[in-house]
Amino acid sequence: MRGYRRPRHYTPPTALGNQAYVLDTTALLAGLQLSLPRSYTTTEAVEEVRDHVNREKVRLAITIGRLETVNPEPRSVKEAMKAAQKIGEQASLSKTDISIAALALDLSRKGLKPVVVTDDYSLQNLLTHLGVEFKPLRTRGIQKPRRYKLVCPACGYRARGNETYCPRCGSKLKRIPV
Ligand SMILES: [Zn+2]
Known part of the structure; x- marks a missing residue:
């Protein structure tokens, strides 16, 4: 321009x-x-x-x-x-x-x-x-910001980095709102 x-x-x-x-x-x-x-x-x-x-x-x-x-x-x-x-x-x-x-x-x-x-x-x-x-294109879009922690549903391990699976027991990590 x-x-x-x-x-x-x-x-x-x-x-x-x-x-x-x-x-x-x-x-x-x-x-x-x-x-x-x-x-x-x-x-x-x-x-x-x-x-x-x-x-x-x-x-x-x-x-x-x-x-x-x-x-x-x-x-x-x-x-x-x-x-x-x-x-x-x-x-x-x-x-x-x-x-x-x-x-x-x-x-x-x-x-x-x-x-x-x-x-x-x-x-x-x-x-x-x-x-x-x-x-948003077709959805309403999120109404407010959310924050999660990523934890192992089996052993309770909490992710600190980029992991998707639990390094202790191998379970898939889950998002939990904080
Ligand atoms: Zn685990």
Whole structure:
């Protein structure tokens, strides 16, 4: 946008301001990249779009400059993972979910106001804790932030890192609200 000056009495059809829409896989599958003037996503999310028709919709949006694919900075990925662990969502979030949250953090550092389009409750919860706005696609979205601890239902072990299974007894860890 550098060098661009808006004509004096011009009102854009969609006032986006400094909002930057970040699309997760579900949003890409809904074809939002073609109805928004501009949006962002990650390589991980694009790779999850496997069927031919939707892949074409993603490719077209990239070609006409409506969708930008970004690999988030490692420090943002780290920050998103740390926050996920802190609220006990680490086992409920995929690598793609983390990449989407990290991209939103990247965009806020650049002075943009990211709005993540996602129906994933765990991702919405993480975004709330990170102070990032989200818009659900088909669901109501979470109403308030939640915090969980990840514990072993068999022996009571409490996860401290990224583990999904109990290192003591091998059971799948469960989320419990705190
Ligand atoms: Zn256990």
